[in-house]
Amino acid sequence: MINNEEFTKRLQKVIDFYGESASSFAEKIGVQRSSISHILSGRNKPSLDFVLKVLSSFPEVELYWLMNGKGNFPATKIQNETIKISEEKKNLTSNPESNSQILKDSISGDKTIERIVIFYKDGTFKNFEQS
Template identity: 55%
Template sequence: MVNVEEFAKRLKIIIDYYEISASLLAEKMGIQRSSISHILSGRNKPSLEFVLKILKTFPEVELYWLLNGVGEFPKQTITKNQHPPLSFTDDSKQTTKLIAENIPDNKKEDEIDRIVIFYKNGTFKSYFS
């Protein structure tokens, strides 16, 4: 179940992030201003339709963050020509080398360009050789 108080705090974060008023938020979402006011005050719980309208209006809002505070806001969206910032450690080349050394001899003629590890939370790490 969604904690209404915490949901209202996250809705306020969205309003502050976009530097808009509650009434402008309502206008962008195509809903009545009173709906925003009632949710922010804790009087009403957000409906599924309300949550879906937020996600449609603001694609940077992550569903799990909005409902439970888990995740991040704004979520990082990656377009076709964009690459997320990568963090490298000193052992990234070492890791690539170790993996390459464990490939059977008949496959060593192909050089490894990069290794990408995908995590269940949607993030990943990329190691370049």
């Protein structure tokens, strides 16, 4: 049996890691907002369906870590990728003149960029296509 209080702390860590609110997290995993609220408050225990939805929506979350606190979050391989992406994002926002070099460095071999889509937190996006 899982420790509900510890599970709640780990779930909150996942929500915070992705910068989500309880509402947006509920939407992403496909549950009602009240489900998240009740689990975080300790009123309800998570169902198997709830746990599976978290795992399928956020592959960086390991089952044993979420349930028992054993393992890593985010998964080690994903954590290294996240750090790399975070560093590239920081460079993109702080040093616009090096953006083209970062893009060139990220393309390997004979691959060319066809399209870049930037998604904003307000739900809008910009689409840049190769001419």
